[in-house]
Amino acid sequence: MLFNSLEFLIFFPIAAIVFFVVPKRWKNLWLLAASYYFYMCWNARYALLLLFSTVVTYLSGLFLDRVRESGMPERRKKNWKKAVVAVSFFLNLFILFYFKYINFALETLGQLLSIIHIKLRVPFFDVLLPVGISFYTFQALGYTMDVYREKVPAERNFLQYALFVSFFPQLVAGPIERSDHLLGQLREPKPFNYESVRTGLLLMLWGLFLKVVISDRCAVLVNTVYGDYQSFQGYALILANLLFGVQIYCDFMGYSVVAKGAACVMGYELMDNFSQPYLAASVRDFWRRWHISLSSWLRDYLYIPLGGSRGGRLKKYRNLLITFLVSGLWHGAKLTFLFWGGLHGVFQIAEDFAAPFWAKLRRLLRMRDGNAFCRVLGTLKTFILVEVGWVFFRAESVSSALWILRNSFVLQDFTWFLSTDRLRLGLNGTNLLILFLAVCVLAVTEIMKERKIQLLKWLSSRNFLIRYGVYWGAMLFLLASMNIMGQEFIYFQF
Template sequence: MLFNSIPFLIFFPIVVLLYFVIPQKYRWVWLLISSYYFYMSWNAVYGLLLFFSTLITWISGRLSKHYENNEKMKKRVLVLTIVVNLGLLGYFKYFSFMLNTVNSLLSRINSGLSVPVPDILLPVGISFFTFQALGYAIDVYRGKVESEKNFFRYALFVSFFPQLVAGPIERSESLLKQMKTPTRFSYDNLRSGFLMMLGGYFLKLVMADNLAVVVDAVYGDIHRYPGGYLALATVMFAFQIYGDFGGYSLIARGAARIMGFELMDNFESPYMSRSVGEFWRRWHASLGKWFRDYLYIPLGGSRKGTLRKYINVMIVFLLSGLWHGAAWHFVVWGGLNGLFQVIESAAKPGAEKLASRFKIRTGTDSFQILKGFFTFAAVDFAWLFFRADSLRGALDIIKSMVSYSNYWIIFTPEILKTGPDEKQFAVMLLAVFAVLVADYRKIKGFDICKWVMNQQFWFRTLVYITLLCAILLFGAWGGGYSAAGFIYFRF
């Protein structure tokens, strides 16, 4: 059940209505049932996998508590939990990839052998709930959170439907704690949550899905479109994926808030970043924090010297690439993001010296904008590998972009050959512009959502209805449009 589908628009109000009608004591039970229904609407069998992962990590938590004075046993339990959970993730997500890689190698050495590759259906959101559940098991092991006694309440923490399939990857210390606290209906939560949901739908349907028309057309036929189109589509993809994933996260946060739960802010004006490192603190923050807490720091973080720090960064980002998709182009994408950060870090002292030597005023807006521009260029270059169908495809795109000279074509009506008409292009550009302005104002301390919330009822109503109309009119949805899945659902 996608957020941008009719079933969800029916499901959600019913869940919310009954949630507040049911006595407080039993609300979490209703949410648990709803969450499993939400998840199993994709495929009922997936529910078993979710249940199994939940059960393993809950038992792990209980055993950690049981062996709290036996460090050795605690560690064994945790290792077993990690192995089983990552084993499941590995089987569903990476097994076919590994076999394909083996086949590719066998074919290169002309062995004449090949391994049969099973057709494994990737359960929706498996990477998200596996990481969330593992985070709990590790936190209990570390003694950061108490082991949850009630299995079903814990099951709700793992399966909470607003963030189940594409995050934010929540921490038990925050979400599980909230689930133990009775929630009341709050008008303020309703209005702000609803505004967040509208904002999310705007990002997804108006910005991302309209941009997707051009991006999909160009990336779907890279040999037909010359370099200028490919460059434009790559820039558009940066905003498409932001609208897509940022939109999902905002809908998730809004839906959770309406029911009285606070989820972490997964996107904080990422394209306003002035370094790739900053970008990764602002983009998909919950995953970044997960990797930081459960991988980077245990690897030694920056505590074991500069070289080790760089190696750790590269490990984290290569694995992050693999987490995003079982294909080499995702690994390269992750590697590039890691590499950019290593370069930034290594070049920082030299750059500071240069700036001081040439008396460059690095605090000026113009310098910051320039830094922002270069950061965007680096991040977007990496996105190219993310969006391409394969590593070979990505390299072909780069080759085409480098060898192409007539970039002005993208400013002519020729661009309309990619699908949308002039009016749709205008909508896309306006949507991107509006989002950038809102993000810019946000980093300057002006949160447009908060500002709307502080206005009079009539003004707020006007904003809601205007936003709703913009989504309905300019969004890619409805007749002839099949609800495009959120990009991050496949991870």
């Protein structure tokens, strides 16, 4: 069930209304049933995987608590706890590996062996990737780690815990919630609150605007170009790459905002997954703003346990590279994702190396740390690097990504933008105009948010005409985009 589908438009009001109507003690049970129904709309059998992951991490939490409360010596306790975490990780990651990576792993193994002239007949496993498996597995494993670190007590109420893992607004594409943030909220279901329902609905409208008006429109052009990239060059490739950056942002942020809005309607607060990433001053900064729930998960449960930035530069870079390779691999079982992750690791290492030189140069030019020019330059540099990364993320293979990058810089006349060649990109003038206007709206909101202006608060304080002008404007944009909508969210595949 897509957020931008009629099914969700029917499902969500029913889920929310019943949630408010039923007595408090039934609320979570209802939400759990609704969440499993939501998930089973894709593939009913795969709900068993979700249940399995839930049971394993729930039991591991209980075991960890029991070990902690037992009277055994500290060293033994530690060993037991590690064993429980290892079993939980092994079982969850094994499922993730089997359903997501098995074919990729075998294929890669076969290719590696063929280099040394060993021919391996690689079997193909006909498995369908369960939607959102990477998200809920990481969320459940995060809980195991939090109980292990005694950050949260083990949840004893199975229904409550099952709801934490399967909470439908964020089940299939995040944000990957932390147990200390969401689990506590689930224990105390909230009654109907006009303000939060209103805010939630407005967030959902904004999320749909991002997805349907901007992302789906970008997708038309990007898919046209990437589907037959060899027949394009220069501006067409640059435009497609730029728009893919916009597409993936609006697609994923759109989902996260609808998820946040849907949760908000029912009185829950989900974490922010994005914080104006394209205004980041460095690649490192970009990762503090992009897919925050995943990057913070990787930081807390991988980078820091690996040693983080302790133990010298070399170790720090090693840890950084490992973290970003895992991040790449998390996105999908393809070499391009691995390359994309690795590239971001390398960018950050390069930035780290170059930092003292930049600082020296700034001092020489007598520019302060927060100098506006430096800031703009840094943002531009980061944007370009991120865009280069997106080419690998979107392309079918590393070689095609390299081809696209090479051919993006073929010199062309500016009149190309006025020529009929532009129409080959799949978007006509009206759609390009709508896209341009919508991106302008997005840019304005991003700058306002960066300046800490709370948009909803700002909007609520305006008069009727301005408020409804904005709402109806968004509605009209949505209406004008309904002929191209219906595309799946990119992050569903992860």
